[in-house]
Amino acid sequence: MITRRDLASALAARRLADWVVIEREQDLASIDEQMRVRRVEHRVLWQITVHVDAPVGRGSAHVTLDAVDGSASAAVDQAVALARSSIGPAWMSRPLAAPARVKLEDVALAQQKPIDVVTDVLSELKRPADVAARVSMVREHVRVVARQGFHTEWRATLLRLDALVSAGQRSLAISRQARERAALDGDGALAQAKQDLDLLAAAGPPVAGPCALVLGADALLHDGLGVWSAFASQADAVVERQGLTRYRERAPIAPGAAQVAEPLTIASNGARDFGLLSAPVGDQGDAVRAFALVTRGIAAGLGLTPREGALRGRDPNGGVRNLEVATGSWQGTIEPGPLRVVEVRRLRSLAIDPYTGDASLEIALALEHGTGAPRPFSGGSLRIDLITALARARRSARSITRGAYSGPDAVCIDRAELFG
Amino acid sequence: VLASLGVASAQAALWACGAPAKQMRRRPTEVSPELRTWLHEAVATLRVAGFAAPHALAVSRQRITAAIDVLGAGVARSRCDGLVLAVSGRDGIVREQVTNDLSRAGVMAAVQALAGAARAASVDFGPAPGEFAPVQADPERLSDAQILARVDALASRDRELSSRIVYAAAVLDLDDSRVWSVAPGRDQQQRLIRVRKSVTRVAWNGPRPVVGEAARAWTGTIDDQDLDDADLVAAREGALALMTPRAFEDREYAFALEPAVTANLLDTAVHAWLTTTAANRPEVGPRLASGATFASPLVSLVDDPGAAGAYGGFQFDDAGDPASAVTLVDAGRLVGRLARVRRPGHVGRAEPAASHLRLQPGTVDQDQLLDDGFVLEGPLGASIDPGTDRVVIAVARARERAGGKRTGRQFADIELVGELSKLLGSISGVSKQTRTVGIRDEVDGQPRWRSIEAPWLRGKGVLRARRRPA
Numbered sequence A: 001m002i003t004r005r006d007l008a009s010a011l012a013a014r015r016l017a018d019w020v021v022i023e024r025e026q027d028l029a030s031i032d033e034q035m036r037v038r039r040v041e042h043r044v045l046w047q048i049t050v051h052v053d054a055p056v057g058r059g060s061a062h063v064t065l066d067a068v069d070g071s072a073s074a075a076v077d078q079a080v081a082l083a084r085s086s087i088g089p090a091w092m093s094r095p096l097a098a099p100a101r102v103k104l105e106d107v108a109l110a111q112q113k114p115i116d117v118v119t120d121v122l123s124e125l126k127r128p129a130d131v132a133a134r135v136s137m138v139r140e141h142v143r144v145v146a147r148q149g150f151h152t153e154w155r156a157t158l159l160r161l162d163a164l165v166s167a168g169q170r171s172l173a174i175s176r177q178a179r180e181r182a183a184l185d186g187d188g189a190l191a192q193a194k195q196d197l198d199l200l201a202a203a204g205p206p207v208a209g210p211c212a213l214v215l216g217a218d219a220l221l222h223d224g225l226g227v228w229s230a231f232a233s234q235a236d237a238v239v240e241r242q243g244l245t246r247y248r249e250r251a252p253i254a255p256g257a258a259q260v261a262e263p264l265t266i267a268s269n270g271a272r273d274f275g276l277l278s279a280p281v282g283d284q285g286d287a288v289r290a291f292a293l294v295t296r297g298i299a300a301g302l303g304l305t306p307r308e309g310a311l312r313g314r315d316p317n318g319g320v321r322n323l324e325v326a327t328g329s330w331q332g333t334i335e336p337g338p339l340r341v342v343e344v345r346r347l348r349s350l351a352i353d354p355y356t357g358d359a360s361l362e363i364a365l366a367l368e369h370g371t372g373a374p375r376p377f378s379g380g381s382l383r384i385d386l387i388t389a390l391a392r393a394r395r396s397a398r399s400i401t402r403g404a405y406s407g408p409d410a411v412c413i414d415r416a417e418l419f420g
Numbered sequence B: 001v002l003a004s005l006g007v008a009s010a011q012a013a014l015w016a017c018g019a020p021a022k023q024m025r026r027r028p029t030e031v032s033p034e035l036r037t038w039l040h041e042a043v044a045t046l047r048v049a050g051f052a053a054p055h056a057l058a059v060s061r062q063r064i065t066a067a068i069d070v071l072g073a074g075v076a077r078s079r080c081d082g083l084v085l086a087v088s089g090r091d092g093i094v095r096e097q098v099t100n101d102l103s104r105a106g107v108m109a110a111v112q113a114l115a116g117a118a119r120a121a122s123v124d125f126g127p128a129p130g131e132f133a134p135v136q137a138d139p140e141r142l143s144d145a146q147i148l149a150r151v152d153a154l155a156s157r158d159r160e161l162s163s164r165i166v167y168a169a170a171v172l173d174l175d176d177s178r179v180w181s182v183a184p185g186r187d188q189q190q191r192l193i194r195v196r197k198s199v200t201r202v203a204w205n206g207p208r209p210v211v212g213e214a215a216r217a218w219t220g221t222i223d224d225q226d227l228d229d230a231d232l233v234a235a236r237e238g239a240l241a242l243m244t245p246r247a248f249e250d251r252e253y254a255f256a257l258e259p260a261v262t263a264n265l266l267d268t269a270v271h272a273w274l275t276t277t278a279a280n281r282p283e284v285g286p287r288l289a290s291g292a293t294f295a296s297p298l299v300s301l302v303d304d305p306g307a308a309g310a311y312g313g314f315q316f317d318d319a320g321d322p323a324s325a326v327t328l329v330d331a332g333r334l335v336g337r338l339a340r341v342r343r344p345g346h347v348g349r350a351e352p353a354a355s356h357l358r359l360q361p362g363t364v365d366q367d368q369l370l371d372d373g374f375v376l377e378g379p380l381g382a383s384i385d386p387g388t389d390r391v392v393i394a395v396a397r398a399r400e401r402a403g404g405k406r407t408g409r410q411f412a413d414i415e416l417v418g419e420l421s422k423l424l425g426s427i428s429g430v431s432k433q434t435r436t437v438g439i440r441d442e443v444d445g446q447p448r449w450r451s452i453e454a455p456w457l458r459g460k461g462v463l464r465a466r467r468r469p470a
Helices: A004-012 A072-084 A114-123 A186-201 A226-234 A237-241 A306-312 A386-392 B010-015 B035-048 B104-115 B144-155 B229-240 B259-273 B420-425
Strands: A018-032 A037-054 A057-065 A132-146 A151-167 A170-178 A209-215 A266-268 A291-295 A323-325 A341-352 A358-369 A375-377 A381-385 A399-402 A405-408 A411-419 B055-069 B072-088 B094-099 B165-183 B186-205 B208-219 B251-257 B301-303 B326-330 B356-359 B373-385 B390-402 B405-419 B429-443 B446-465
Touching: A004 A018, A004 A037, A004 A072, A004 A132, A018 A114, A037 A072, A037 A114, A037 B104, A057 A072, A057 B072, A072 B072, A114 A132, A114 A151, A151 A186, A170 A186, A186 A341, A186 A358, A226 A323, A226 A341, A226 A386, A226 A405, A237 A306, A341 B373, A341 B390, A358 B373, A358 B390, A381 A386, A386 A411, B035 B055, B035 B072, B035 B104, B035 B165, B035 B186, B055 B144, B072 B104, B072 B144, B094 B104, B144 B165, B144 B186, B165 B229, B186 B229, B186 B429, B208 B229, B208 B429, B251 B259, B259 B301, B259 B356, B259 B373, B259 B390, B259 B420, B259 B429, B259 B446, B373 B405, B390 B420, B405 B420, B420 B446
Parallel strands: A037 B094, A209 A341, A323 A405, B251 B373, B356 B446
Antiparallel strands: A018 A037, A018 A132, A037 A057, A132 A151, A151 A170, A209 A411, A266 A291, A266 A323, A341 A358, A358 A375, A358 A381, A381 A411, A399 A405, B055 B072, B055 B165, B072 B094, B165 B186, B186 B208, B251 B446, B301 B326, B301 B356, B373 B390, B390 B405, B405 B446, B429 B446
């Protein structure tokens, strides 16, 4: 049987530069109405990080064990051996900083069994009878111990809803995640999907050509962070050090990005209460901190692991986590007029080149605004340089928080080309 | 950096899952020999508690990854245990209790969560399975040095590395799973050693890195198969290929899909259209009723988990049912759907999924398949919208052919777009040569293995440059 104490003892007995053990005790439950399955699960996972110093540098290893039965000593042997075989440039661990003070547990959820929570969430979901949903919950108790006598622990909850909403011969899949039950907003997601299905039933084909482009919340946040994930890739410190990212710290993220009326500002905040990617400390025991990614169009910061932080002489920050994008002053209204505006409500797929920010967007549902009433259409694609387009885009004054994102609920890009 | 390219250094590849070491203590899959007895006890208790179809599925899985690259060498080992107790209630709902504690206490705690204080009764489990057969070059008995020697042999076979190649790696990835399935009247166990060998080459092409990869995957022993010399050459040439800088016009062209691209398309299409879960979508179910035309008459597709040596194959599935072939498409007509459920890593959430897809080969030599058009190589991903049938297949490069020969021009980052039914209906040629592609991805941290045996396909569709036009 592996225990935290045995692991800590085994690590302390070896001559290591540094080590961190993270124990994740998880209770999971889910109900899948489509598959007609109720699942209850209990797991204990271990993450062991070790650093060994040698005359030629430092080696690091990270081991994950998804088992309870076994030998702590053998697991530590494995980690140490890997670290010794992967000596790279030398760096010094900084003293571990205080964990971020962040709430991750919905106390109301913690008082019930996860399977009861899941049952409640499903039963209270406002939906037509033919909507099949899957709800799952994770309740986690995380304990961290490290070489320097550091220890911390926290509890977290996470709810997830997946559903297939149908109307006639069309359907839309929705997915929502939140740490608090009140923030899941399953009813809102289902209502929005139903509204979009009605539009989809009347949708025609796309008409190719130039247009202004409005990305609504569901398109903006396709599959999680959606178009904003282009900035997360650019803020990877390792890739940036190799010169593979498009922008550099303290330089504009795109030509003219600092001169537009409302320059773009983005922050990573892993210390936001109930943030999907929030945590007091990262997987290597490094304290999670909020930091600026882009400040008024200028690249301002990078996600730093302990190693990257040490190599740059800076404090680690836990990497890029929840994104907070500054809202703008655009009221989100699209006036009828001669200018063609395509309002994208949902995407089928979004592919982003992590180096250049070039993206290919496939449209599932959009509204074409012109002089008459908005015309729904389905299909067509857009190929845009997301970094430049978002740097210059007008951002909505209305803010939403969904998953790991908090920011404007829509953006307007002045020029784009719709392909049929 | 290399991970961001879709590849990883030997060290980075191992970072995620564990450790190497010449001096490492062997870590056999130390599951108690009494595990089967405890599973019997669990099922018998659940039976007494009134559950109709109790089933215990246990797995102990060890992953070994060995890699040699330009930075060094290493071996990683990691372990995952799991037990799924599944019972059907009178309401037709399946209840699952899952744990990663395979000790007696862990198994009994899971039983108690479902059955309360019920006591075990006598249940006939049928004949006992034989012991796990001895395996040649058993991964549990091989030292790290012996495993690395195999990777080294693979790495050293291609010595014609150009100075333009900035990264080269050879990787051996083994998933060694012991699976036990116990239910009334059925007591089974299987050992599945899934092996994947691959080489990766990376070279710069202007401001962008280009990745060439060759891989072979199977279930069996570590030395059953190996990469051909031609595979190694193809990986090198794929990375070194100089791309034509200008873009071509977006429009319909004749194309040939190499087997890896065909496999990528089939994998996505089967998941989106041909499972019982997909059939619940109103756009899919009625449109693809049995007998409906799904593809060109040249297309016949079977899911055959019993195929010898298939990377995605097995002897019995995660419900305990024996492997059996399911014909999905026969001469272009839909004749079946995948209802067989699989669990990622044998313990994850059950869902209908393919195991070993086999697309029937044709009669044309692959070199003769395409006179004019583009050969699409290097799958980068495919997406299908089941609601509208829209498909986008991204590939690393399109090689132009004219008059049955290569023109020498090849374009990077190309997408094949259109309606899936139209695309599959346009297939006018199938090669007699096939390749098998093994796929390992993860869901909720658990691996999903599958394989696809595919030929080259000829068809017609809209090709476009993936990058935005200048």
